[in-house]
Amino acid sequence: MAEGLTGRGASPVGASVPPGEPLVRIRGLRFAHGERLLFDGVDLDIPRGGVTAVMGPSGTGKTTLLKLISGQLRPASGTIEVDGQDVHRLGRAALYRLRMRMGMLFQSGALLTDLSVFDNVAYPLREHTRLPEAMIRKLVLMKLEAVGLRGVQAQLPATLSGGMARRVALARAVALDPDMILYDEPFTGQDPISMGVLVSLIRHLNDASGLTSIVVSHDVSETLSIADYAYIIADGRVMEAGTAAEVRASRSEWVRQFLDGLPDGPAHFHAPAPDLMRDLLGEA
Amino acid sequence: MLDPLARLGRSGIAALARLGEAHLLLVGLLGGTWDTLVRPRLLIAQVYGIGVLSTLIVVVSGLFVGMVLGLQGYYVLSQFGAAESLGIMVAASLVRELGPVVTALLVAGRAGSALAAEIGLMKATEQLSALEMMAVDPIKRILTPRFYGGLLAMPLLAAMFSAVGVLGGYFIGVGLLGLDGGAYWSQMQAKIDFSDDIVNGVIKSVVFGLVVTWIALFQGYAATPTAEGVSRATTRTVVHSALAVLGLDFVLTALMFGE
Amino acid sequence: MARTRTIEILVGAFMAAGFVALFFLAMQASNLSSAPAGDGYRLTARFDNVGSLKVRAPVSMAGVRVGRVEGIAFDGSTYEAVVTMVIDPQYDTIPDDTFANIYTSGLLGEQYIGLDAGGSPDYLGDGDQLIHTQSALVLEQMIGQFLFSKAQEGAQPQ
Numbered sequence: 175m176a177e178g179l180t181g182r183g184a185s186p187v188g189a190s191v192p193p194g195e196p197l198v199r200i201r202g203l204r205f206a207h208g209e210r211l212l213f214d215g216v217d218l219d220i221p222r223g224g225v226t227a228v229m230g231p232s233g234t235g236k237t238t239l240l241k242l243i244s245g246q247l248r249p250a251s252g253t254i255e256v257d258g259q260d261v262h263r264l265g266r267a268a269l270y271r272l273r274m275r276m277g278m279l280f281q282s283g284a285l286l287t288d289l290s291v292f293d294n295v296a297y298p299l300r301e302h303t304r305l306p307e308a309m310i311r312k313l314v315l316m317k318l319e320a321v322g323l324r325g326v327q328a329q330l331p332a333t334l335s336g337g338m339a340r341r342v343a344l345a346r347a348v349a350l351d352p353d354m355i356l357y358d359e360p361f362t363g364q365d366p367i368s369m370g371v372l373v374s375l376i377r378h379l380n381d382a383s384g385l386t387s388i389v390v391s392h393d394v395s396e397t398l399s400i401a402d403y404a405y406i407i408a409d410g411r412v413m414e415a416g417t418a419a420e421v422r423a424s425r426s427e428w429v430r431q432f433l434d435g436l437p438d439g440p441a442h443f444h445a446p447a448p449d450l451m452r453d454l455l456g457e458a
Numbered sequence: 459m460l461d462p463l464a465r466l467g468r469s470g471i472a473a474l475a476r477l478g479e480a481h482l483l484l485v486g487l488l489g490g491t492w493d494t495l496v497r498p499r500l501l502i503a504q505v506y507g508i509g510v511l512s513t514l515i516v517v518v519s520g521l522f523v524g525m526v527l528g529l530q531g532y533y534v535l536s537q538f539g540a541a542e543s544l545g546i547m548v549a550a551s552l553v554r555e556l557g558p559v560v561t562a563l564l565v566a567g568r569a570g571s572a573l574a575a576e577i578g579l580m581k582a583t584e585q586l587s588a589l590e591m592m593a594v595d596p597i598k599r600i601l602t603p604r605f606y607g608g609l610l611a612m613p614l615l616a617a618m619f620s621a622v623g624v625l626g627g628y629f630i631g632v633g634l635l636g637l638d639g640g641a642y643w644s645q646m647q648a649k650i651d652f653s654d655d656i657v658n659g660v661i662k663s664v665v666f667g668l669v670v671t672w673i674a675l676f677q678g679y680a681a682t683p684t685a686e687g688v689s690r691a692t693t694r695t696v697v698h699s700a701l702a703v704l705g706l707d708f709v710l711t712a713l714m715f716g717e
Numbered sequence: 718m719a720r721t722r723t724i725e726i727l728v729g730a731f732m733a734a735g736f737v738a739l740f741f742l743a744m745q746a747s748n749l750s751s752a753p754a755g756d757g758y759r760l761t762a763r764f765d766n767v768g769s770l771k772v773r774a775p776v777s778m779a780g781v782r783v784g785r786v787e788g789i790a791f792d793g794s795t796y797e798a799v800v801t802m803v804i805d806p807q808y809d810t811i812p813d814d815t816f817a818n819i820y821t822s823g824l825l826g827e828q829y830i831g832l833d834a835g836g837s838p839d840y841l842g843d844g845d846q847l848i849h850t851q852s853a854l855v856l857e858q859m860i861g862q863f864l865f866s867k868a869q870e871g872a873q874p875q
Contacts, residue, residue, distance in 0.1 A: 246590055270593035277591070284588035287580075298592045343588075350592075499721075506724045510731045549746045614735025621738035624746055643745065650747040651773070660739070 197222045197354060197386045198243055203252035205235070205242060212238055214410035215252070224402035225380050225387040227418070229394060231432065231441070234408050236390040237281070240356045243388070244276055245269050257353070274302060277347030277355040281362060283339035285331035285346070291318070292327040295346045302350060317345040321375060337368025341375065348379060354386040355379070361393040369393075373400055394433050398422060406432060408441075480676045483597070487675070490595070490602030497603070504607025508569040508671070512615055515568055516561055520619035523556055524548060524626025531627070532635050541637055545646035548627030549620075553650065553659045554715070557620035559707050562666035565612060566699035570674035573604055574695040577678025578688035586679075601675050608674075612667025613660050620659065658714045665706060670699045757784060757803045758843035762817040762830075767798040768853025770819055770828045776802045778832045783808040786830065802830060812837040813845065819853035828853060 198220035205213045212235035220226045230236055241247040243254055245261045254261045256272060264272060285294045295314045299305060305313070318324040321341040331339055340360065347355055357376060361369050377400040380387045391397040398404060404421040406414040406429055414421050414429045424430065431439030447453065494501055531547040580586050580600065589596040624646075632639045650656070674695045681691035767789060776784040784804035792799050804811070814835030821828050832847075841847070 241587075244591055246587060270595075273591055273593040278588070280584040280588055282583050284584035286585055286588075287583070298594075301592065301594050346592075502725055502728050505728045505731065509735075510724075510727045513731060513734070553742060553746070611731075611735075614732060614738070617735055617738035617742060621741045621746075624742070646746050648775075652743055652747040656739075656742050656747050 195222070196220055197257055198388070199253075199255040200243075201253050203242070203254065204250045205238065205247070205252075206250055207235070207238065211410055213249075213252075213407075216407065216410070216412055218405060218412065218415075220386065220388055221403060222386050223384055225377065225389060225400055227397045227401035227404040228388060228390045228407060229392060229397060229404060229432075230407040230413075232392060235410075236392075236407070237358050239407075240278065240358055240388070240390055244273060244278060244356065274298075274350055275353045277350070277352040279340065279344050279347050279355065279357045279360055281359045283331070283336070283343040285339055285343055287331055289331075290327070291323070291329055291331065291334070291342050294331065294342060295349055298346065298349045313349070314345075317349055318342070320348075320379070321345045322371075335368070337364050337371065340364075340368075340372065344372075344375065344379070348383070348385075351383065352385070354388070357387065357389040357391070359391055360389065361391055361396050369396060376400055394435070408432070476680070479680060480672070483601075483676050483679060484672055486597040487602050487605045487672070490598035491606075493595075493598040494602045494606050500599070500603040501606055501610075504603045505611055508565070508573070508604070508607045509611030509615060512565055512568045512611070513618065516564055516615045516619050517622050519560060519564055520552075520557070520622035521626040523560060523619075524552065524623030525630045527551060527556075527623065528627035528630030528635075532631055532637070541631075541635075542641040543645055544627065544631045544637060545624075545642035545644075546649045548631070549624050549646045549650050550655065552620040552623040552627075553655050555707070555711070557616045557623065558659055558662040558666055559703060561616040561619045561663060562612065562670055562703040563700055565608070565615060565667075566670045566674070566703065567696055569608070569611075570670050570695045570699050571692040573608075573671065573674040574678040574681070574691045575688055577601065577604075577675060578681035578683070578691045581679065581681060582683035582685070582688060597679075601679065605668075605671050605675060608671030609664065609667045612670070613663040616659065616663035616666075654715075658710075661714075662707065662710050665710065666703050669702050669706060673698050673702060757805045758809070759787065760802050760804060760811075760841055760845055760847055762800050762802070762847040762850050763792070763795070763797045764800060764817075764819065764850050764852045765797060766852040766855060767800060768819055768821075768828050768855060770800070770830070770853065774827060774829045776804065776830045776832065778808070778811070778834065783832070800830070809840065809842075811841045813839045813841050814849065815841070815847060816849045816851065817847040818851045821854070 196219035198218070200216060200218040203213045203216040203218070204211070216239075218228075228236055228239060238247060242249055243256065243261065245264070248262055256276075259268070259272060261269070261272070285291075286297065289297065292314055295317055296310050299310050299313060303310075315324055315327070318327055321344055323338060323341055323345065326334065326338065326342075331342070334342065344355075360372050360376065364372065373396050376387060376389065379385060389397055389401065398418050398421070401418045404414075404416065404418050405412055406421065408428070413432075414424050414426055416424075421429070422433065424433070428440040430436070431441055437443055527548045528544065531544050532541055535541045535543055535547065577586075577600070580596075586596040586600070589599065628639070628642055631637045632642055677691040677695045677698070678688075681687045770786065770789060772786055772789060774786045775782045776786060784802050786800060787803045788801040790799045790801075791797075811832065812835040814837040816833040816835065818831045818833065819828055820831045835849075
């Protein structure tokens with residue numbers, strides 16, 4: 175059933191696949207970081223116009239996945255298509271054209287430290303458009319207003335809190351009105367209030383401008399509360415896929431452990447090790 | 459038994475790969491020339507960071523080196539009754555060797571390490587990736603202006619070093635030790651050749667400027683994006699720059715002054 | 718904006734200082750100010766032996782520098798050294814019977830050409846040749862002559 179819907183290629187493992195042509199289509203992705211195999215044949219579809227969550231334990235390569243989608247890293251094998259274009263077959267100029275349609279929110283915000291908040295948000299506009307300065311000012315102020323931080327436009331990023339820096343970075347990511355935004359762990363290390371602000375901002379921005387959002391996170395409840403679709407990846411494979419409700423109701427033992435945060439289960443509390451007694455009694 | 463051999467081979471291959479990466483970066487830097495030319499504002503900011511901020515240390519060092527040369531030169535030359543040649547000795551050693559070399563070492567310590575740390579931190583805090591994602595090439599926009607800033611600042615700093623050093627030697631030799639001021643200058647003018655000495659000194663400092671900024675930018679750009687990686691990159695910048703400058707100085711001297 | 722302007726001014730001052738330093742080195746500390754690049758008129762002279770005379774060595778009259786050596790060549794037919802020198806244009810009254818000698822400045826100094834003015838009313842012009850020349854003194858020859866004359870002095874009284 176799923177194969178009929180997506181048209182070409184095999185569909186991801188999930189039961190219900192989002193309808194319509196996906197914006198991002200990943201097939202047979204393999205990627206190794208040094209000796210460690212991060213992805214071993216991952217298939218993933220990101221539908222247009224929704225919020226898709228990609229969740230998994232720390233160290234499963236969720237950030238790497240975003241870097242692969244945006245063409246900053248090259249897979250060992252497999253293809254990643256964004257809007258029908260194979261990201262890793264594009265030349266530099268074409269890749270940059272594609273990236274102008276993507277925004278990315280980095281974990282740290284990644285604001286340019288020697289520019290003010292205003293100049294940071296204005297940076298992509300000044301780089302890629304020939305708009306007059308008055309127009310840029312209006313656009314920047316509107317973007318900053320959307321994230322509620324018009325008041326700090328003259329400050330340097332170093333004076334902002336982590337949550338505010340992330341919101342400024344979000345304003346910068348949407349400055350060029352992209353089609354898609356990639357969020358790298360947007361909730362990590364946030365106090366409950368700024369977490370709540372970010373959660374609603376992501377949903378609100380997505381719906382207000384008809385974006386496609388990919389949220390990579392291991393904060394299960396916050397992420398699922400705003401996601402339309404969700405993937406859970408671990409051990410280099412897709413463990414579960416489907417709508418947020420379907421994933422939440424998953425019966426897979428492993429997924430249950432991850433979602434409910436149980437200390438022991440299919441993923442063990444102990445790292446693989448020889449028998450404790452033998453280790454203790456053996457010669458040092 | 460073959461393990462040490464394999465380890466040697468592995469480190470050799472790794473070093474070669476790094477050298478290759480460094481050269482790719484250099485090609486990228488040269489490729490950003492046009493982008494830097496159309497944005498002179500970025501270049502000015504870097505000439506400030508590398509040149510203006512290094513001026514004080516370079517000028518003060520130049521003054522002291524010149525004064526030491528004046529003292530030492532006087533003691534040696536006066537034993538041969540050739541104290542009038544002090545001007546030649548001070549000027550020749552400054553313009554040919556000490557000016558370009560000491561300036562390059564000072565700039566590597568003062569500005570090169572700062573460059574490596576800055577680029578390394580931008581990498582560690584994902585600023586370089588963020589630029590990539592904004593479809594802006596960080597090599598062209600961030601690294602190339604710094605490269606040309608260093609290339610431009612180095613010969614000017616070396617000239618200041620030599621000029622101040624010559625004045626320092628004059629101060630010691632003529633002001634303190636009572637040599638004839640006219641002899642100091644005229645001997646210098648008679649023996650220091652514009653194209654052989656001064657132009658060659660400038661060529662040296664341009665080469666050193668290229669090498670020092672290139673090493674600093676590469677170490678920053680290739681740094682492991684952690685606090686430890688950045689600190690290692692700054693250390694390496696100073697060590698590699700010093701070795702490269704001294705080694706290249708020998709080669710350039712042999713090419714320029716060895717007939 | 719004020720900060721940008723300060724930086725621009727400082728960079729301007731820095732570059733000006735750098736160029737001033739270069740200019741100072743070029744004019745005050747090197748021979749650039751005293752070398753009129755190539756203009757002047759050329760004279761040639763033939764010597765049996767130029768010793769260690771170098772290109773760019775000074776040419777002086779009465780101890781004043783009037784020009785410099787531009788080229789040293791070997792004439793294969795006469796087995797002589799042909800020295801071309803450039804004389805600064807203001808010194809255009811050198812008599813055509815002037816003597817050209819190769820002198821050494823000091824005991825171990827460099828060699829230079831000294832011109833001893835003659836008494837002729839005609840002056841040398843561009844491309845002319847100095848007829849009267851005296852070669853460089855070669856230390857070994859001098860010592861050899863000295864020993865030879867001493868030996869003869871010792872032999873005569875008997």
